[in-house]
Amino acid sequence: MQERVMRVLEFDKIKEQLLEHVSSSLGRDKGQKLLPSSNFEEVVRWQEETDEAANVFRLKGNIPLGGIFDIRAHIKRAAIGGMLSSNELMQVASTVHVSRQMKRFIEDVAEEDVSIPILVEFSEQIIVLAELEQSIKMAIDDNGEVLDGASATLRSLRHQLRSKEARVREKLDSMIRSSNAQKMLSDALITIRNDRFVLPVKQEYRSHYGGIIHDQSSSGQTLFIEPQSIVELNNELQGIRLKEEQEIQRILIELTAHVAEYQEDLATVVVVLTELDFMFAKARYAKRIKASKPTMNHEGRIFLNKARHPLIPIDEVVANDITIGIDFSTIVITGPNTGGKTVTLKTVGLCTLMAQAGLQVPAFDGSEMAVFDEVYADIGDEQSIEQSLSTFSSHMVNIVDILKKVDSNSLVLFDELGAGTDPQEGAALAISILDEVYKRSAKVIATTHYPELKAYGYNREGVSNASVEFDVETLSPTYKLLIGVPGRSNAFEISRKLGLDESVIENARSHVSADTNQIENMISSLEASRRQAEIEQEETNELLRNAEKLHDNLQKEMIAFYDRKDQMFEKAEDEALEIVEKAKSEAEGVIRDLRKMRIEKQAEVKEHELIDAKKRLEAAAPTKTVKRSPVKQATKKHSFTAGDEVKVVSFGQKGLLINKTSDHGWQVQIGILKMKVEEEDLIYIGSPAPQEKRHLATVRGKEYHVSLELDLRGERFENALMRVEKYIDDALLASYPRVSIIHGKGTGALRQGVQDYLKNHRSVKKIRLGEAGEGGTGVTIVEFK
Structure with missing residues (x-):
């Protein structure tokens, strides 16, 4: 891409915003070099990387990328035999620690069945260098200081150092507390010059303490003197410090050699962490600008x-x-x-x-x-x-x-x-x-x-x-x-x-060509048509959403109704079986008593008569209906056609085939609902009867073609009640759970007559007037048992 084009389109500003989300200098360096690619496969790969990172970031929120350092120069210097400082070694250990954390983090996410093949690929490239990390952290703390436990020799030297320092301070403290100290010292404190303990002595009392002068104040009135009595102790301290420094260097050289052993693995870790840091920076930026994957x-x-x-x-x-x-x-x-x-x-x-x-x-x-x-x-x-x-x-x-x-x-x-x-x-x-x-x-x-x-x-x-x-x-x-x-x-x-005068505007219009006016009028008409189309589209979308919502609710209610019906039927059967079992138990007791009476009192009760009585009791006990899943027949498969009466296995309900929706799917009408059903979920019941033999099928056909509402407005009272009676029968045949009867408001006589009839109908469970959105008092809602 041309540099001028990226500048004009302000792509550099996008990169600046992106770099606000990197976690390390490695990610920043990669982000600064970011350029669009014209290689299709490369772009698709980059987009998939960003999308994976965005998905993980959305699921987890926090990514353990803190603590990454650019250790490429450290690795090179270790490889050629140089010595790394304690801070540089600490940065190596921190980077290794982050790589181990990220590897475990990615593995944990992958175990949650989240598809992240690219991140898993990067994770597999990371070599866990736990031994190197542990050896550095056992010798160096987070502040880059070499620990006493780095070696037994260093621990011993530091113990000696602390002991000698305590002796020096003890001697100097005794000098500060002496009776003449307040007069001869500028301040009653111990200080250090050139790594040696000294006292701030006034110029005129320099000869009192003897020893070595290491420094003086800017005014020259105070001399920092190492008293003669502690020169030897300070010399011993210096000797121990030199040995400490030599031991620290030995430890650092040893750890640097350890880093050199893993130079290739560390270089891979740096590359992988750079990619991961940049991937998640892109994910964070996508969230910031509410972006999506194209x-x-x-x-x-x-x-x-x-x-x-x-x-x-x-x-x-x-x-x-x-x-x-x-x-x-x-x-x-x-x-x-x-x-x-x-x-x-x-x-x-x-x-x-x-x-x-x-x-x-x-x-x-x-x-x-x-x-x-x-x-x-x-x-x-x-x-x-x-x-x-x-x-x-x-x-x-x-x-x-x-x-x-x-x-x-x-x-x-x-x-x-x-x-x-x-x-x-x-x-x-x-x-x-x-x-x-x-x-x-x-x-x-x-x-x-x-x-x-x-x-x-x-x-x-x-x-x-x-x-x-x-x-x-x-x-x-x-x-x-x-x-x-x-x-x-x-x-x-x-x-x-x-506010320009209309006459001026009309005069201006006269100077515009007819073609221009025609174009402007055409554009104006297009804009008006577009606005009207947008309004109508929004209204259509709203109606569609409401219809889909109503359809979904009706389908859910229907499924719930049949589920409740099956549950109530099973419950009734269970209760009946329980009653019969109780009766059988009581009958067994009666028979036992009869046998006992026959044996004890020589009663004239035959054994075969007792057995017959028991069989009659058992035969009277109802058995629970066990629903069996339909078994696919290996015989010739029925070829379905529109109009066939079928049973939908998953719902346990009968329906009518309307039309084919796919190679193995049909649109089926069950009661008032139409739904798509796979052919394997259908059982053939029968085909529609011929036209001349449809006197029975006509009744069944109403099961599928009865309206959900009956409009009685304008009807005479007697005709209206006849229509209500016939409509209720048709609705019951169609298995409707609920219907609406529109009688209007008027004087209320028709409404009262209809409701009186419905209250006495054996199949009507409940009636009520319609709500505001259903027609109010002009409509009666009927619910069936």
Whole structure:
């Protein structure tokens, strides 16, 4: 991609925002080098990486990436035999620790059945260097200090050091507490100069303490003297410190050699952590701008679903649907200044660069982006004073360069094409340039003020007009993009709103050509039609949503009803079996008593009579119905046809086949519901009877064709009751759980008669007047048992 194009589209600002989300200098370094790619497979891979990281970030929230350091220089120096400092070794250990944490983190996420093949691939490349991490952390603390336990020798030396320091301080403390100390010392404290303990002695008492002068104050009135009595002790301390330093160096050299042993594994860890840090930085940035993963293609198709410019605050930017490369390859956007034409242009260009760089785009799910070889842009006033180029000349230099390189896999963005020169010549030149780029099969979005280009989209196939909406009432743009509708001049309307005399406006209109007036009227009509279509579409969508909701609720109620029915039936059978078992138990007791009586009292009761009585008792006991799943027959399979009566196995209900929906699916009507059912879930019952033998089938047919409501308005009282009686029978045959009877409000006589009839009907469970949304007191709702 051209550096100038990325600068004009402000891709660098996107990178600056992205870098705010990296966790290490490694991720920052990779982010600063980020460039869009024109390799389709590479872009798809980058998008999948970002999407995986975004999914994990959404599920887990916190990613253990803190504590990564750029240890590449440390590894190289260790490999050539140098010595790493304690801080550098601590950075190595910290980075190894993060790699181990990330490996375990990714494995844990993968075990939760989250599909993250790319992250798992990176995780498998990480070599766990727990031994190296432990050896460094046992010797060096988090602040980079070598610990006493790093070696037995160091522990012994530091013990000696502390012991000697205590003796020195004890001697100096006794000097400070002496009677003359307050007079001879500037301050009653022990200090250190040149790693040796000294006392701050006044100039005139220097000879009293003897010893070595190490320093003096800026005024010269205080000398820092090492008293003669502790010189030897300080010498011993120095000797121990030298040995300590030598031991520390030995330990650091040993640990550095340990790092050198794992140089290749550490280099791999650095590479993997760099990739992981950058992946999750892209995920965090996607969340910040509310972006989504676009589907990538290499056919030049762009569909942005509610796209926003990523550099404009979310609460201020207007989202737009933008499409190109599907039905048309060129869009010409017209409209007033500051209306959002250039923002739309930059949104498409910037989203393209972001997508090709592996970043998610600020649009809703379902967006689609193309991978272009090049994105060309001529946007803004790039007038060069040094080259003495006018605005027009500056634009033409860019356009000439674009025309030399553009091909079928290019995206071209022209802002105010042909501006800066005579309007008639500029419009002609703009049309010619658009034709030339169109012939190269490139995807083009151009903005212009020229009215001649409004007709351009109507005269050429593959070209669409577009405009940015302008609210004449508020005299401000809405920034809403209208594809298919050219922008119209609002000069007359704006002037009228601002108070310009009507006669002046009408005089101005007379100077506008008839063709221009016709175009403006056509655009006005298109805008009115579009607004009406949007209103009607919203109403249609609302009706569809309500219908789908009602259908879903009815289907759920029906399933719940049959479930409850089956449960109640099973419960009744269980209770019946329990009663019979109790009766059988009592009968057994009676028989035992009879046998006992026969044996004890020689009663005339035959054994076979007792057995017969017992069998009769057992035969009287009902058995519980066991539902069996239908077994697929190996015999010839029935070929279903529309109109067949079937049983839906999953619901246990009968239905009627309406039409075939797929190779193995049918639309089935069960009562008042229609639903799609797989053929394997159907059992054939029978076919419709011939026309001449449908006197019985006519009754059954009502099961499927009875309305959910009966309208009695305008009927005489006697005829109305006859219709109610017949309708109730039909509704019961259709297995409806609930129906509505419309009788109107009127005097209330018809309503009272209908309700009196329904109250005495044996199959009616409950009646009630309709609610506000159901028709109120003009409707009676009937629920069946």
